[in-house]
Amino acid sequence: MILLVLGIALWVAAHLFKRAAPDARARLGGAGKGALAVVLLVALVLMILGYRQAPFIGVWTPPAFLVHVNNLLMVAAVFVYGMSATTGRLRGKLRHPQLTAVKIWAVAHLLVNGDLASILLFGAMLAWAVAEVIVINRSEAWVRPEPGPARKDVLLVVITIAMYAIITAIHAWLGVWPFAG
Template structure:
């Protein structure tokens, strides 16, 4: 559990550093991007190792139907995340599509995982995304981009389905089948 918590702290700290200490981050110059990228990657590695190695400590037992809600929310999360790169009509509907997707992802996983490690991991990611949005909104103005062609939104739907299939395959490979039997 210690590796999980250290990984989360490194991930969150590296992500928030630019917002909480902009002067220090700016003084690091372009080398700072590399340092932060390494810190984020190291945090992610520690999160994966820590989560996979954490003891299963049950806190609550999610009802079976939550799996369906999780899967629906995950499709939405993948779609919303993809909106950050879209050039279609949906472009600019959300100010923070990636962080919104992280929030949806975290809530979806909290609904189906009642163990302590999951609550720590997904709860921390939800809290980080909320804090990140608040800090960005306080410090940066947003100019809503102009919408693009609708065909780009159709492409987003196709990519969402493909990405959801890939994510499902990765979960299956890791031994977690995300669909009820």
């Protein structure tokens, strides 16, 4: 679990660095972005390795029907994440679509994973996303972008379906069948 905790700590620290120490981040310039990207990549690798190596310590047993709730929430998470790149009518409906998607993703995974490593990983990511939204809202004003054409939202739905299929295929490839229940 040490790798998992270290990965989570690096992830949170790297993401909050820009807002916690904006002057230090600005002094790093473009090289700082590259360095932070490397730290985030290391954090991600540590979280994946730590999660996969963690012993299974059951905390609770999720009921089987929550698999279906998880899958619906995951479709929503992929859609909301995609809203950050849309130029359609939905553009600007959410201030933090990526962080909102992380929160939906974390809750969905907490519903179907009752082991300690999962609760640690997904709970920490949920807490980080909530904290990040609070920090951003307190430090930056937001100008809501103008909505674009509705056809871009239709494209977002198509992309969401394709991305969800890819994500489920990757889960299956890794040995986790997301439709069991």
